[in-house]
Amino acid sequence: MTSPAHRSPVPELARGQEDCSRRSLGRPDDDEVPVLEARDVHVHFHGTDSHGRAVTIRALDGVDLALYPGQISALVGESGSGKTTIARLFALIYRPTSGELLYDGTPIRVRGGRAERAYYRNVQLIYQDPFASLNGLKKIRTIISRVVKIHFPRLGRAGIRARAAELLERANMTPTSRYLDRYPTDLSGGQRQRVAIARALAVNPKVLLADEPTSMLDASIRLDVLNLLSDLRESEKVAVMYITHDIASARYLSDRINVMYGGKIIEAGSTESIISAPVHPYTKLLLSAAPDPARYKGSGKPTHEPIADSRPVDNTSDIRGCRFADRCPVAMPKCTSEDLPLFRSIRDSHTVHCWQAEDDADYERASSDRSRTPTNSAKKE
Numbered sequence: 001m002t003s004p005a006h007r008s009p010v011p012e013l014a015r016g017q018e019d020c021s022r023r024s025l026g027r028p029d030d031d032e033v034p035v036l037e038a039r040d041v042h043v044h045f046h047g048t049d050s051h052g053r054a055v056t057i058r059a060l061d062g063v064d065l066a067l068y069p070g071q072i073s074a075l076v077g078e079s080g081s082g083k084t085t086i087a088r089l090f091a092l093i094y095r096p097t098s099g100e101l102l103y104d105g106t107p108i109r110v111r112g113g114r115a116e117r118a119y120y121r122n123v124q125l126i127y128q129d130p131f132a133s134l135n136g137l138k139k140i141r142t143i144i145s146r147v148v149k150i151h152f153p154r155l156g157r158a159g160i161r162a163r164a165a166e167l168l169e170r171a172n173m174t175p176t177s178r179y180l181d182r183y184p185t186d187l188s189g190g191q192r193q194r195v196a197i198a199r200a201l202a203v204n205p206k207v208l209l210a211d212e213p214t215s216m217l218d219a220s221i222r223l224d225v226l227n228l229l230s231d232l233r234e235s236e237k238v239a240v241m242y243i244t245h246d247i248a249s250a251r252y253l254s255d256r257i258n259v260m261y262g263g264k265i266i267e268a269g270s271t272e273s274i275i276s277a278p279v280h281p282y283t284k285l286l287l288s289a290a291p292d293p294a295r296y297k298g299s300g301k302p303t304h305e306p307i308a309d310s311r312p313v314d315n316t317s318d319i320r321g322c323r324f325a326d327r328c329p330v331a332m333p334k335c336t337s338e339d340l341p342l343f344r345s346i347r348d349s350h351t352v353h354c355w356q357a358e359d360d361a362d363y364e365r366a367s368s369d370r371s372r373t374p375t376n377s378a379k380k381e
């Protein structure tokens, strides 16, 4: 892996920094276009409550998120906060109830045909369970070659073979001859996840949506897969959305952290800023329950301290204000009686949906003009 110091464009941060993220700090104030973007996206599902009554599940409740080439953005939050819904939205498995998705700055309106195939090629999903996502009856060579053949039919047989080997090499599975003629069942979970990543790379994607890619792996190999994603950010300039429950692994890997609660990104900023100066009480709670990243780094094993009072969030009621208020240690009456504003740091791209920022001199209320409001994920520095 390239050393973090080499990666970081911010020398003061590079010195002594142990994690592998680049810690982008600034505001998204130039004109780099995100490769993938969600603007004020809501996703509602129809469901039933415990009494069998029809309810509306607000899986996403006004999400702004932008992914940039060569940047890893983590989505962190507890179960049910809406992380997978965002991945499925970007993978076009779900459609927004309202709001807009953009690819390379253009609204996504694909409805089958070439445009949809091109989109699926550029935006690849990596699943939690590498075993379920690979056909256990096919050799690794066949699994990867099949994708290459579909997308690059002119390569010819020798070209396809060479490309399959090259992709395994990019996923650090060397010597490739050791793996090409084996079956997924012959491999460890970590090796299978590497094959899944190699297959995703076969189409030269611009975005990888990695939905808890290490949660089903042994602790000892989680770090290998995180480091591979980190390397791909550099070598392929791919945009990675990394979904996790574990803020320590987000700290280790990502440039940006987006904290989700109840279908909203309640706080977002550079990894450095979220870790060193969190504002939202929920982010503080997550951090206080997280393991020390140095321990994570040493063993590859995150330790999950349960968060006290981890009641599942009620995302079925149409509330005013903050869904975290009933768990919040510093809640005020206006948290549930007034609309929740977005506050933005005057120094960098840190944003937070919480009244705690109102009296903080480093924060100002974000403009309500969405066309001028940068989204929740800053471009890389």
Ligand SMILES: Nc1ncnc2c1ncn2[C@@H]1O[C@H](COP(=O)(O)OP(=O)(O)OP(=O)(O)O)[C@@H](O)[C@H]1O
Binding pocket: 045, 046, 047, 057, 058, 059, 077, 078, 079, 080, 081, 082, 083, 084, 085, 086, 245, 315
């Ligand atoms: N297809 C669906 N139909 C109905 N409700 C859904 C559907 N998909 C998600 N939900 C609901 O939307 C909310 C957000 O779910 P989502 O899976 O996105 O959360 P998550 O943060 O990814 O959770 P986890 O970490 O457990 O995967 C939850 O209340 C979930 O029950």
